[in-house]
Amino acid sequence: MTSLQSEIEKRGRRIFELVDKYPDSLFSKAGFYQRLMTLSMRDEQLKLQLFRFVAVLPSLHTSGEIIAHLREYFADGHDSRKLSEFLEAGVRLAGLAPWISGPMLRWNVSEMARQFIAGRNPNDVMRTLRKRRSQKIGFTVDLLGEAVVGETEADEYAARYLDLLEGLARETRDWVDPLGTNSDLFPVVNVSVKISALYSQISPDNPAGTIANLAPKLRALLRRARELGVFINVDMESYAHKNVTLELFKTIFTEEEFKSWPHAGIVIQAYLRDSEADLRDLLEWGGRRGTRFGVRLVKGAYWDYETTKSRQNGWDCPVYLQKPESDANFETLTRLLLENESVVTSAFGSHNVRSIAHAQTFAEELGVDRSRFEFQLLYGMAGPIKRALVEMGYRVREYCPVGELLPGMSYLVRRLLENTSNEGFLRAKFSENIPAEDLLRDPCEVLRGSRNGVRPPSSAATNMTTTTPQTHSGVPYKNASLTNFALPENQEKMRAALREQRKQFGRKVPLTINGEKIWTDKTFSSVNPSQPDQIVGYAAEAGIPEAERAVAAARAAFEKWRRTSFEERCQLLERAAEVLERRRFELSALEVFEVGKPWAEADGDIREAIDFCTFYARQMRLIGQPRLTQNVPGEESYRHYWPRGVALVIAPWNFPMAILCGMVSAALVTGNTVIMKPSEQSVIIGAMLMEIYEEAGVPPGVLNFLNGKGSVIGAHMVDHKDVDLIAFTGSREVGLSIWESAGKTREGQRELKRVICEMGGKNAMIVDSDADLDEAIVDSIYSAFGFQGQKCSALSRLIVLEENYDRVVERLLAAAASVRVGNPEEPGIVVGPVIDEAAYRRILDYVEAGKSEATLAYQAKDIPPHGYFIPPTIFTGVKPNMRIAREEIFGPVLSVLKVRDLDEAIEVANGTDYALTGGFFSRSPANIERIKAQLEAGNVYINRPCTGAIVGRHPFGGFKMSGSGTKAGGEDYLLNFLIPRVVTENVASHGLTPEKTPEYRDEFLWPKQ
């Protein structure tokens, strides 16, 4: 053992000796909190339910509601004996006297919260701070609050922070530093600030814009803090906010005004893989700045969130996956901080005795006096460790959150999770009594052990296995990743692509028929809806003669293409996916200009196109081989599929690459030949898809690209006797006319035409009385206004239960007022222009209609003067029979409807012609089950936005007047493009019956290739 390790162990043991003198009451066996902890640690599933129940409790208004939720959460699936152990009187009394048990539970939960929340308000917290003062423990105060969804809330928050500074400074005027040495480094009053509380529109893809908005708010706070002699610490939140937080900190503290002020600090999270690079960068910056600054080193509080989020988006996981990796990195960063003590004042934020002992030992080795750094621990956690550290003469500061129970709930749940985590130090020490020797092991050694085959004590790796359904034998389907615009390199790539696309303005694209490029006399111009005088490109326009040629070319190419093996066709799609991936930024940038998509929306569209190609290729491989229907001796009967023939694909502009590519790829991979007609408004993107398929090697005639007026060439081809299948996505009006025309059989027609028809929606989201409003508001705003409300899945009717109505509307309007509207070429824009002048006028007509029918509750004012910008608009007092509640608007207009109860909410939600998407925000398991069963929508989303379907994960499509019931990106989608066929052979003649018939056989292809 190295001398450093033995010194760490010695110190660790000393801390444990002191700790064991004062057992931690939090981990004793008595009381409500302790029972909750004990049960949670025994059963993971029960833990989830318990914590969910705790989280919803403060928003329940009556005793009856509390009891109803209690029953719903714990009615079945769990050991009721275990549960009543926890609830004791609660559950048993519930049956007899709900008015007693409801308040009792609430009281228990608020008492539990008080163990972690130091006070309800700044006055209340003073009692705690005084007590700690007598124990020689300092403080940093943090203001808890609901998620800030709008700028009014952010301003209120900033004002509360200012009050807090004033109050704390006043109340502690005569307090002195508990250690008395180096007190200039550690002002008595220390306040922790979260940037997400100061600004509601933080956009990781736009650090400069975010900082421009945040800096003035932070400066105001800092000025007052400096006057009052207060230390300000900027907390670190999720990874998406990390770069902005670091940049903001460096920007402000490089400014002349704050350059020489040493009393500001920031947090570094050791669980992040890039934390060492960030810390080195900060230290270098600090050196250049020439004034001390503070760093609080923690491991990080959002581990579960970061791992889930990165898995959902297909991103590299930013956090370490094994707990000892975080521990080891914490030690590396500890050393780095202490080695740079001349620049940085360190605070080690940990309850882990090993991490603490390591910091002590290393400081000693470097000769850094113990009064020049501090240990910080959370209020309500690890009390004995704090006492031990004080006794050893170290500087200790407690992180004291202040606030009411409801806004403090997410903080409370984080603490409960931390205390019950399998990986956590506190549980290991105080609940599981793991021996000191194990707790003090060198994390690097634990890791080396794991690399030699012994697993570290981590369940993380097993949690990381993917659950995506398998679409190809043995190979899990993996969606393409979204671009993470929080990373500066991706921001730069996007900016470069936008510059490049600008240079290409005015490009000309031809038709492609039978592999030939065809120019016609007429051209269409496609304009930038943000600046309609900018022409993104010109496209040759097809008339009837070109449509005829395209149909003939597709028909002629069909015979060969249908006999091409499905494997070859799958590979074509996979090559197209590769080209899409390679040209990703270029195509996203083109979408920004041609259809006004914000960055992330454009990227999502290209990602979806890639997914369609890879998903359909895998699906085709699953159904491509003829498959035995039944195993019967003497007979071989194989079902397989033939393509239908010539497919006409008519696509809209709102997902200009994804929907076009999805329908085209499904048609091609199933062996149909295709005429693709993109929307007139997104024709340049359509031409790019043609280029991509050509690069991927599509044979001439198999895919033909026609641009032209839907009413002319579209209608002509729908009626054409040689067109066998129409895949359409677009408006109800056009969809229904296609459906009808395709039903007529023309002379010479071989097949009954198949129509795949996806139309619009009038999508509703219901907000239950117990909904988590932080989520409901943010997700509703995004669902209604993201991409200007021009998604067929967009939210258009928000149905709110009357109990919650006033609070929901108040927060909704405030949140809407903070949404960024502008030219989407700029990052961070949520609402850009609508697609063209016709849409602009139509939507404004609806706004006028809304004004006469309902109450105009909100309309954005600050919108660009040119371009097709419609201000986000919210109507309240909307009734189900009003036009704005019935007709599809396809723009940023939201109707809010008030209902009595869930019965009425469901009736209103289902009371439209459409059934595309629908959503529900609730924390009542019973109500959620009911919605799952009763909401009429092809895609039902619970407690999340109602837009953003992902291929394979959320097969997408509706019914009623929203569509014919097909599901793009679903396992059965390709069957719409195919004709099933069964070939049966008697193989029993003369009693020569084969013993075994294979389940699959080769394709029926002739001549064989």
Ligand SMILES: Cc1cc2nc3c(=O)[nH]c(=O)nc-3n(C[C@H](O)[C@H](O)[C@H](O)COP(=O)(O)OP(=O)(O)OC[C@H]3O[C@@H](n4cnc5c(N)ncnc54)[C@H](O)[C@@H]3O)c2cc1C
């Ligand atoms: C004063 C103070 C201020 C804080 N401020 C912040 C802040 O601004 N931002 C913030 O994010 N957190 C902050 N925290 C919270 C802090 O991150 C957690 O309390 C801390 O991570 C718990 O670590 P520990 O050393 O006490 O316990 P330990 O039990 O040693 O470590 C637990 C931590 O290990 C990490 N971990 C758990 N499982 C794994 C795994 N499988 N693989 C890799 N790593 C894993 C997680 O970070 C987890 O929190 C603060 C904590 C304190 C005490």
